[in-house]
Amino acid sequence: MQNSSYIIEAQNLxxxxxxxxxxxxxxxxxxxxxIFGFLGPNGSGKTTLIxxxxxxxxxxxxxxxxxx
Numbered sequence: 001m002q003n004s005s006y007i008i009e010a011q012n013l014x015x016x017x018x019x020x021x022x023x024x025x026x027x028x029x030x031x032x033x034x035i036f037g038f039l040g041p042n043g044s045g046k047t048t049l050i051x052x053x054x055x056x057x058x059x060x061x062x063x064x065x066x067x068x
Contacts, residue, residue: 007032008053010064015048015057022048023059 008030015023023045030036038046051057053066 005031007034007068008036008064008066010049010053010062012062013049013052013059013064014061015045015052016060023052026062 006029008028010026010028013023013026014021026045026049028036038049040046048057050066052059053064055066
């Protein structure tokens with residue numbers, strides 16, 4: 001997943017709050033110019049995932065980047 005054409009990358013992201021998984025094993029790649037959306041019910045981890053990609057939250061395991 002190390003290609004400069006990807007604007008968003010995530011590899012096996014996990015995040016737990018009080019031993020309850022919020023994000024489990026998320027991997028994705030979004031190329032420059034693609035349109036991508038996060039859909040899901042309340043409490044499904046969408047905001048947590050975006051915060052991890054932007055560096056506002058530290059994942060418990062895995063890694064990811066947004067805009068490089």
